[in-house]
Amino acid sequence: MSEIKNGFFNLVIGFIDSNSAMLAAIYTAGHIIIAMICIKTITGASMDLAAIDAIVEPMINGVWFYVLHKTYNKVIATKNIAKEYSYA
Numbered sequence: 001m002s003e004i005k006n007g008f009f010n011l012v013i014g015f016i017d018s019n020s021a022m023l024a025a026i027y028t029a030g031h032i033i034i035a036m037i038c039i040k041t042i043t044g045a046s047m048d049l050a051a052i053d054a055i056v057e058p059m060i061n062g063v064w065f066y067v068l069h070k071t072y073n074k075v076i077a078t079k080n081i082a083k084e085y086s087y088a
Helices: 002-018 018-041 047-086
Strands: none
Touching: 002 018
């Protein structure tokens, strides 16, 4: 029976290692659970409020990161173009 467990475990680990989306989903779920526990422990808020904050905050951070990354890439691209033409 332990061979079946080991085989299943290795299959799951192999799937997670090769699938970034699955790893991101597991990380996100863990982040939400950890945030809920921290909010409840630190502030004494109800689990409902802790869950709302734990879900909304990462979503806002995700949008912020997207905007930051797009802006950063645009600035870097502009600098690279300016460098390319300044030496011509």
